[in-house]
Amino acid sequence: MNRRPRDGHTDWCGQDHRCGLGEHRSDEIVVDVAGLSRAVLVRVRTASGREHAEVRVRVALASSDLAARRQLVGLLGDLRHAVTRAALTAQPRPGRAGR
């Protein structure tokens, strides 16, 4: 993912008002599931050259507080698992550095 930017932008950069202050930002990728949940992903390259994924998630909660709390516990557990898995994937594996 170390493509060189053309004209100062990456090939995936949205090149509008969101791109600035040393960051390049892609258009939003929206995943909408039956109006009950929605995720918005933006690819970002910071001024240091490091790339990140920004993800914003919206999930419809149950009307009862207890059920909503259970949903939140499950959601946070799932997010923790997803973020951990993605972070570990970004780490070079022993013996494979530089490939």
Ligand SMILES: [Zn+2]
């Ligand atoms: Zn840009």
